[in-house]
Amino acid sequence: MSAKITRATKEDVPELLQLITELAIYEKAEHEVKATPELMVKNVFDNEYAECLIARRETEDGSKGEAIALALYFFTYSTWLAAPGLYLEDLYVKANCRNMGIGKRLFGELGQIAKDRGCKRVEWRVLKWNEPSIAFYTQCLKADDLSEWDTMRIEGDEKIQRLITDFRKP
Incomplete structure (x- = not known):
């Protein structure tokens, strides 16, 4: 399967929220998702607190394919390294699209973004x-x-x- 990875836009918000919900279900935490389309638009796209990559299944006719993965990230700063870092908040690939190299490609894109922005680390958390x-x-x-x-x-x-x-205290 071929996938196209792009920077997500406001128009992608409904599909991003669907992927985020699927991730929460996988992590047994669906009840913790408080995100709404309005909050996503405001905080990710208008205020630019985070950025997001979206992977879509490529179509033969060039139309917008199904959203199959996302990587939502933001930037941090390391005082020890005196340099920025990229923090990956969410990475999710749909279950039926795993083991096809999409996660690797998302990390490749994140690596390029980190390099372009002068980051000295890419970090994230994973449930034990x-x-x-x-x-x-x-x-x-x-x-x-x-x-x-x-x-x-x-x-x-x-x-x-x-x-x-x-x-x-004052």
């Missing part, structure tokens, strides 16, 4: 139980497993407000 993905990342991509790091998170308006109320 997701052994097929871990094997792909470590064996095929030769990614380092940073298991000595834990992820910390403060999420939600109430918890963020607590930071302000309890810890921000």
